[in-house]
Amino acid sequence: MKIILVGATGTIGRKLYDELSPRYEVIKASANRGDVKVDITSTDSIRKMYQQVGSFDAMVITAGSGYIGPFEQTTEEHFYRGIRSKMMGQINLVMIGKDYINDNGSFTITSGILADEPIKGAVVLNTINSALHGFVMGATVELKRGIRLNVISPGMVEDSLEELGPFFPGHIPVPMDKVVKAYLKSVEGVINGQVLRVY
Amino acid sequence: MKIILVGATGTIGRKLYDELSPRYEVIKASANRGDVKVDITSTDSIRKMYQQVGSFDAMVITAGSGYIGPFEQTTEEHFYRGIRSKMMGQINLVMIGKDYINDNGSFTITSGILADEPIKGAVVLNTINSALHGFVMGATVELKRGIRLNVISPGMVEDSLEELGPFFPGHIPVPMDKVVKAYLKSVEGVINGQVLRVY
Numbered sequence: 001m002k003i004i005l006v007g008a009t010g011t012i013g014r015k016l017y018d019e020l021s022p023r024y025e026v027i028k029a030s031a032n033r034g035d036v037k038v039d040i041t042s043t044d045s046i047r048k049m050y051q052q053v054g055s056f057d058a059m060v061i062t063a064g065s066g067y068i069g070p071f072e073q074t075t076e077e078h079f080y081r082g083i084r085s086k087m088m089g090q091i092n093l094v095m096i097g098k099d100y101i102n103d104n105g106s107f108t109i110t111s112g113i114l115a116d117e118p119i120k121g122a123v124v125l126n127t128i129n130s131a132l133h134g135f136v137m138g139a140t141v142e143l144k145r146g147i148r149l150n151v152i153s154p155g156m157v158e159d160s161l162e163e164l165g166p167f168f169p170g171h172i173p174v175p176m177d178k179v180v181k182a183y184l185k186s187v188e189g190v191i192n193g194q195v196l197r198v199y
Numbered sequence: 200m201k202i203i204l205v206g207a208t209g210t211i212g213r214k215l216y217d218e219l220s221p222r223y224e225v226i227k228a229s230a231n232r233g234d235v236k237v238d239i240t241s242t243d244s245i246r247k248m249y250q251q252v253g254s255f256d257a258m259v260i261t262a263g264s265g266y267i268g269p270f271e272q273t274t275e276e277h278f279y280r281g282i283r284s285k286m287m288g289q290i291n292l293v294m295i296g297k298d299y300i301n302d303n304g305s306f307t308i309t310s311g312i313l314a315d316e317p318i319k320g321a322v323v324l325n326t327i328n329s330a331l332h333g334f335v336m337g338a339t340v341e342l343k344r345g346i347r348l349n350v351i352s353p354g355m356v357e358d359s360l361e362e363l364g365p366f367f368p369g370h371i372p373v374p375m376d377k378v379v380k381a382y383l384k385s386v387e388g389v390i391n392g393q394v395l396r397v398y
Contacts, residue, residue, distance in 0.1 A: 043275055071341035076242055076291055083282060091326070092275055115333055118340045126337030127290070127330045134314055134329025138322035142270035 002056045003027065003187065004049075006093060007063030008034050011159050012110070012179060016060060019180050020187070027053055030063065040064060040089030043096060050100040058187050059097055060108045064089045066125040068167060079124050087128040091135055094149060104146035108186040109136070113155040113199055119167055129153065133195050140193030148193075150186040154179045155199040174198055201255045202226065202386065203248075205292060206262030207233050210358050211309070211378060215259060218379050219386070226252055229262065239263060239288030242295060249299040257386050258296055259307045263288045265324040267366060278323050286327040290334055293348060303345035307385040308335070312354040312398055318366055328352065332394050339392030347392075349385040353378045354398040373397055 001024045007013040008028035020026050028034035029049060036052050039045040040063055064086025067078040090109045097107065114122050115129035136151045143149060155174040156164050165173075182196040200223045206212040207227035219225050227233035228248060235251050238244040239262055263285025266277040289308045296306065313321050314328035335350045342348060354373040355363050364372075381395040 071338070074294065076287065076294070079287060079290065083287075087330075088275065088278060088282075091278065095273065095275070114337070118337045120341070123334060123337035123341065126333040128333070130333025130336075131286075131326045131330035134325040134327070135322060137329075138313070138317045138325030139270070141317045142319070142322065 001025070001058060003058040003060060004029055004036075004053055004056050006030070006038060006040065006059065006061040007110075010062050011157065012154070012176070012183075013062040015159075015176055015180050016062065016183055019184070020060075027056070029053075040093060041084045043092050046092055046096050050097060053100075055100065055102050056105065057102050058106045058108070059093065059101065060183055060187060061090050061093055062110050064110070066122075066128050068121050068125065070121055071123060074121075074123060079127065082124045082128045086125075087131050090132060094135075094139060098143060098147060101147060104148075106148040106150070106187055108183055109149070109151045111151050111153045111195070113153060113171070113197075115153055115195075116197070116199075119169075121167070136193060136195065148186075148191070150191055150194045150196060152179070152182045152186065153195055153197045153199075154182070200224070200257060202257040202259060203228055203235075203252055203255050205229070205237060205239065205258065205260040206309075209261050210356065211353070211375070211382075212261040214358075214375050214379050215261065215382055218383070219259075226255070228252075239292060240283045242291050245291055245295050249296060252299075254299065254301050255304065256301050257305045257307070258292065258300065259382055259386060260289050260292055261309050263309070265321075265327050267320050267324065269320055270322060273320075273322060278326065281323045281327045285324075286330050289331060293334075293338060297342060297346060300346055303347075305347040305349070305386055307382055308348070308350045310350050310352040310394070312352060312370070312396075314352055314394075315396070315398075318368075320366070335392060335394065347385075347390070349390055349393045349395060351378070351381045351385065352394055352396045352398075353381070 038049040066082030111129040111132040114125040158173040237248040265281030310328040310331040313324040357372040
């Protein structure tokens, strides 16, 4: 199986690479490093990446960001930065990639617990993560050739505790191993159209 | 109570005007007609409208659209048109309007059943309507001065049966009166942060 891992250098992406690379051909894609470069905010860059990589069997995306900061200072531009990155970045990777992926291939995208729970200052991510759940519901029923699509919604992972802990009072950090397993369920399993909540 | 009704000339907006205008001061806002004009895709236009109207007690939004059409032909631009209109249009009306609305005022925005159920060709609206549910969850916990925010998620209303029926096989048309009542529950009631599903 040939897997494109977008966001291979991130907190979750690195662990996924370690897990997947001994068993599969994993192409690391990220903004600045990796086997191929891709700017997920640009459809031109996304198309170029697919043309470079050629056919593949699975794509896993752990890329994209969204603003966390004071609600009163949250602007339209904060929303659009997140929309262009984590929301439409992942959506465009799927919508364009569906023409390049092999029969019975799979896409696994990433949302997060902020789709289900509010924290202070995260209205942009509440919005974007929820949008991604809606996208998976709608796109799944239309994808052809046995192509599957799932979204992993991780809670705050243990590895981010130091950086993100203060933003998530009362949240129990999720073991990274549990998060990695959810991605495996999507990539190696048979499920389709699911939101895998790892909280 | 002074209410700004955005989308006053639409299918639901017209009925809301008939219901609310005998009891309250209702300012009709829409793209081309009404007491004030507003282009909800433009934050400049939104700001101008708020400056024109002055303080108010409630805003009800039944405006904004999103593409329905063949999945294979759905482009990034189809997504962005819906994002700029139904998604960010409503979000910007709330995020900017929170500085103009009176204490204990309320915002009532509109999503739709496509946040919860897929139909053919509606991936853009699945995405956008879901985003609006996430926005309400996140924004509600941050709004100050007793300001409330709810979202009405109507099913296919009876009045749209002829136009939309073929897109919604098996959906039971929702009586307009039931939809109007949900808006009243938000505007005249005390609920906050809720998704009112009228299916």
